[in-house]
Amino acid sequence: MWIKALRLTDFRNYGRLELDLEEGLNFFAGANGSGKTSILEAVSYLAVARSLRGASDSEVVRWGSPGFGVGGDIVADGTVRSSTLRFTRGGKKDVTLDGEKQMKLSDLVGVLRVAWFCPEDTWLTKGGPSERRKLLDMTLCQLDPLYLDALSNYRRALRQRNEALLSWTPDEESEALVSVWSERLLHYGSRVTAGRMRLLPRLADAVACFHENIAGSDVLRLRYRSTTAGVTGSGDDPPTEDEVRSSFNDSLERVAADERRRGFTLVGPHRDDLEVRLGDRALRTFGSQGQHRTAAIALKLGEAAVLDSDGRGVVVLLDDIMSELDDQRAASLLELVGDLGQALMTSTRGAPALAAGRRSRSFVVEAGEVKRQ
């Protein structure tokens, strides 16, 4: 799949922008703050209905505007689909596909899939677990609308339950309230955990393969570390939703007293981690700068390969990766992602050298204006 045309309305520093893109590499050059990354961010809205840069919806609205819109013509399976996402401040996000308004945001899932690479990726293996959970979640959300639904409902139920725990008092009514939210937490949470565990073997294989190609040395392994007793493992034999639910329930009972004292939820997929091991050691505690960088690239390439596993292609977004990689490494990464399909790449420097025969188009970005070069 690839994006033929991209349209932005009141998005970040763009009032109105229309871009015709190339099926191969699209290169955006410009100074810091000129609006290069915003273009990639807009694309991420068409794939997952949110900013993969981590911004909130109201943050990306152009200053003084009531809302924003992102639209794209996406070529896949021999047809062109036109998809639009609109957001109004204080309101909801609406999705339109081929001119028809959709009931749910998850109707967008699968129309466009993206893999986002950025310099902060090195924190994937160095930093806290939230970035690694995000990697799993964003992959699954693009593959499975049921997962997207379970995840957003889980987040909602979690916030409701935390609020109920915060005002908990030792009486029957208070306990009854916490318990209905525990039930919702278990319902959506076991779907989330089971979904992640099902993905793990596929992701681990792809990641290990890329890592071997790049580093050649020790094997990179992934392990899902769950705060829910009994579901920790390498995921070779992933537990069913019912199995996860039953151990999640046991864990909630185990921490019940503690949760009521501290006023928030202590176990569940929102506290789980994806452990990355190099050889037989946890990479996070001993890895060198270079090992972290290689592992992060392998993880992201693995994600992209899993997203492309049905052969429909994935659009690769490369945000300023040349600031972190030297020319040679950047070139070999470009070659690897080139096999996956269309790429949109930003840089403060000039366009990279490309393998012969690769189609590309260059743009110059300057203060909210994009000119084709």
Next chain:
Amino acid sequence: MSLFPPSLERLVLILARLPGIGKKSATRIALKLVGSSEADCRELARAVVEASEKTIGCSTCGALTECDPCAICTDPRRESTVICVVERPSDVIALERTSRFRGRYHVLGGLLSPLDGIGPEDLRLDSLVARAGADDVSEIILALNPTAEGEATSLYLARLLDGARVRVTKLASGIPVGGDLDLADELTLGTALDERREL
């Protein structure tokens, strides 16, 4: 600086507070109103005031009515054995349009949501428990939205009504009637599969 005279500007702002009406629609409506006759405007104003003064919540079921108890609660032809629990008065209207339900209603007035500070004491629960305890009531149908809040509230109600000798049921969710299986989204189809029933 506004382009409109102050009174017109004020009208636009008030209209824009209404649900589903943005600044643009509000401006269109306001311009139409100031262009119509004084009689038409007075009629509209009178209708707004009259509707808001006369419409009250039924003291039995909570639905909107002009006379208390409401027409549904007092209709002898409706079954008094089944009570359908809904979130808002507008849900009563939606269910009435189906002409399939011949029982009575109970409007909760909201859903449990600790985040919005809505607890059991903010919902019309005491009167529901009292109604469910009446001798002739045999079934309570929970017709709440299948959201996190709706499902949590349904479970809370099911437990609350556990003591009463009534059957508690929930609306089914599944494939839209007249719809095509391959057009149904995965979530709807998955739920329909989970909640399948014997033929």
